[in-house]
Amino acid sequence: MVYSQKGFSGLVLSVSFFMSFCMLTFAGNFYQDFDLTWGGNRPKIFGGGKLLSLSLDKISGSGFKSKREYLFGRIDMQLKLVAGNSAGTVTAYYLSSQGPTHDEIDFEFLGNVTGQPYILHTNVFSQGKGDREQQFYLWFDPTKNFHTYSIIWNPQHIVFLVDNTPIREFRNAESLGVPFPKSQPMRIYSSLWNADDWATRGGLVKTDWSKAPFTAYYRNFNVQTGNSKFTNGAWQNQQLDAYSRRRLRWVQKNFMIYNYCQDHKRFPQGGPVECRR
Ligand SMILES: *[C@@H]1O[C@H](CO)[C@@H](O)[C@H](O)[C@H]1NC(C)=O
Secondary structure, X not given: OOOOHHHHHHHHHHHHHHHHHHOOOEEOOHHHHEEEEEOOOOOEEEHXXXXXXXXXXXXXXXXXXXXXXXXXXXXXXXXXXXXXXXXXXXXXXXXXXXXXXXXXXXXXXXXXXXXXXXXXXXXXXEOOEOOOOEEEXXXXXXXXXXXXXXXXXXXXXXXXXXXOEEEEEEEOOHHHOOOOOOOOOEXXXXXXXXXXXXXXXXXXXXXXXXXXXEEEXXXXXXXXXXXXXXXXXXXXXXXXXXXXXXXXXXXXXXOEEEEHHHOOOOOOOOOOHHHOO
16 A cells, blocks of 8 residues: 555554553553563553552562653552561562662652551652652552552642552752752652561561562552653643642651651761751
């Protein structure tokens, strides 16, 4: 078949026009969007691509990563964490670019003995430098049901959300000389591994291997991204609205258990510059 030059470019144009609307939202299918990266047969996709699980036993943990890279967007994933005695286990869920000056946006869930709270650990790396930890307890048991963990990332800020409640905002402070992740595309990664040398009460509580395998579940992956002029999602908002700001303060007041900005032992001079404004 031979298309006339004009007819063909018209087709390309309307296809790309249509595509830019599709860019608004990618409802996830784990087979399409992710690769299982390590752990032999421990990571699994099932339910026709709707569910993914990672598991950890004495021999190995497991992990997966996204096929695509993203530069800005809103990324949602629902997780149900290792139940029961999860002490010593860490479920890491994060965005990262590659190389020695990589950028990274981290959620890490530190397990605990039955009935004791998980710690949600967060960090932001920019051009290879992290050291910006904030840690939280959650206001629910993250092992009973799926909950949504989201990252909003645009040139103005990075916002971490739990069930749509912002728990942390990392603002672009380039004007103060603090590098901000904005030019290196990142992939989504997750892994479940043993970290009983530090995770639970600083390494005091060891993983109980008689409870293995430990399993975490994932579903409802969703991304809004794309720099098309047709996309104009809420994730592109430069600021949190008044309600979100109140929720953020509520979490930080009641559930934050560590903030690098307030760690005077570690930063006797008053913390990195982004903490001082
Ligand atoms: C585990 O429970 C203990 C006791 O409640 C608590 O101090 C600790 O912060 C919890 N989380 C972790 C990951 O250690």
